[in-house]
Amino acid sequence: MISIRNLSKKFGTKEVLHQIQLDYEQGKVYGIVGENGAGKTTFFRCIAGLEDYEGEISSDLTPLKNHLGLLLTEPFFFPKITGKEYLQLLCQARDVQISNMEDKNVFDLPLNQYAATYSTGMKKKLALTAILLQGNEYFILDEPFNGVDIQSNILITEIIHQLKALNKTVIISSHIFSTLSDTCDEIHVMNQGNLIKSVQKPDFAILETEIKQMTLGKKLDKLGLT
Template sequence: MLEIKNLQVEFKNQKVLHGVELSLEEGSIVGILGKNGAGKTTLFDSLYQNTPFSGNISWQGKALKRSSVSYLETENYFYPYITGEEYLSYFSGQKEIDITEFTEKFNLPLKKYVQYYSSGMKKKLALIGMLMLDKPVNILDEPFNGVDFEGVHILYDIIKQLKSENKVVIISSHIIETLFHTCDTIAVLKDGRIEKMYEKDEFSGLNTLKF
């Protein structure tokens, strides 16, 4: 289980997270929904040990380590003169999976320099690298941004695969329908706190919220 207890983050005497509490079982998919400035990225950075925080974040009863987390950020940085193939080679020796299926479905030109990729293609490339890392906790920050219709449905399949492998998946998205389609629960983050958790049979109530 991934447990977040009394998570607080402060920048320049301004509190961003005010005691976030969240418990996630293995094999669960939770969506994080909130308007800009609600603290979503700060929450993800805390889980990834990218920012100082107070409180406790534990995985299977021990302090969560960065080595247990895979983080797909909203914007992914790539060296301009690296090919997609070279980028993925950095992940070799990690999970032994056949990525051919994903690269073919995503139709990525792996021999080309990444600087010529569209934003959606870069997102797909980063996602394949993330899968190869094979971490138990996976954070997807706006994974559907810039991805075409076909890519969205492949993403659905990948998220389902992560769930079937008993991994924890945490997703943020401004496209609320994508959360409805993928998540077991959705947490509404407001003013640095989890305001409410919604189960699947309550998702329709989220349509009335304004973000």
């Protein structure tokens, strides 16, 4: 379990997270939705120990960062490291030995090519493969489906289902509601740094309708399409 109590974060005088309280249980998949700038990525970076914050984040396994796989929206790669070397580097960071690296290449990536030359989708798939091979217990996936081809989206969805079956904890953000509906047990709605709603699976359809209504409003009418 990951327990979050009174989590707040400021950049200067601007508060980007306000008194967040959540519990993430083992064997469950959680989604987070919110507009750009709502605070989702900052929230993830706080959990991963990449940002200072006020409040408390605790977990059954400590330190949390040593058991957490974080997939960023735009993963970073050194300019002269191949895909294979990147996988080896992240596995070594967890003292995990992988002898048959090519067999683990489920996304069919060019592992002998420099990772910096990969497309956006390929970089995301490489970074995801790396945190999966580490054997983490907790996973944070920030927009894992964005920029990835449809075949890989299907595979990523099934990977998330398998992580759940293995009793892992998975937290996902996505602007594609259907991907969250297919994978999540619970969805949290974030707005301007505040957690404003938690929705269980039976009410996902209602939440989707609410999001559409809030997003569209009368904006289409303003276009005057005929």
